[in-house]
Amino acid sequence: MVRAVVFDVGETLIDETRIWTRWADRLGVPALTFLGVLGGCAALDLSHRHAFDMVRPGVDVPAELERWARDDPHGLRENFDADDLYPDVREALAGLRAAGLAVVVAGNQPPQARAALEAMDLPVDAIRTSDEWGVQKPDPEFFARVAELSGFPAAEIAYVGDRLDNDVLPAADAGMMPVLIRRGPWGYLHAERAEAARATVVDSLLDLPALLAP
Known part of the structure; x- marks a missing residue:
């Protein structure tokens, strides 16, 4: 019996289209080009980080982020807000909680993502990021932390994500x-x-309450 449902963030709860489009503008390439290269990385089992080197060889992403913050200190830049939530998220999470399930968010995200998610006032019991834990998916330790956070044994947890390699298989x-x-x-x-x-x-995500409810 599932008693807790844990969610990945990017492309599970958050539509990253605006983030990648802003990155394309920042890198000076058409949005379709950058999104297409990201799709190629997905198809070839390459990290999304390869997309940056493909469109701008040798780019120093951390340095670019620092420059971007100086250029646009009040913009979202590589971050997200409530406007990026997929439209099924709030209803699905509320439905799971109404069914008596614990609802947790835990994904590979930088530290500022937790504050962004908490500002959305989602119907969840806890939010954590990989940067807080110092371990990233697919490391088994990440999923051990997930179980600890949820308060239930692994056999009673459903983990929801958009990737086989990072989410589903581990x-x-x-x-x-x-x-x-x-x-x-x-x-x-x-x-x-x-x-x-x-x-x-x-x-x-609206399929989940009926699928997982006791």
Whole structure:
């Protein structure tokens, strides 16, 4: 029986289109080009970081972030806000809590992401980021921290994410119920792979309350 549902952030709760479009503008390439290169990285099992080097070879991303902060100190830049939430998020999370399930957010995110998520007043019990824990998915220690945070054993936790490599397969290996959301470049591509058979695949977070409720 599932008693806690834990969510990834990017392309699970947050639509990253605006973030990547702002990055394209910053890097001086058309948005379609940068988004296409990101899709290529997803298809080739490359980190999204390769996209930066492809469109601007040798770019120093941390230095670019510092310059960007100076140039646009009050803008969102590489960050997100409530306008980036997928439209099914609030209703789905509320439905899970109404069903008596604990709801947690834990993903690979920089430290400022927690404050951004907390400002949205989402119906969740806890929010944590990889930077806070000092460990990132797919490291098994990340999923051990997830279980500790939720307060339930792994067998009673469902982990929802958009990627097989970072979310679904390591969650399954940790003994959790893996759920793959078919959205975002990785989500659509990974849902077509044979390994997706290890997960429950959904097209909307609104499928979850009926699927997971006791």
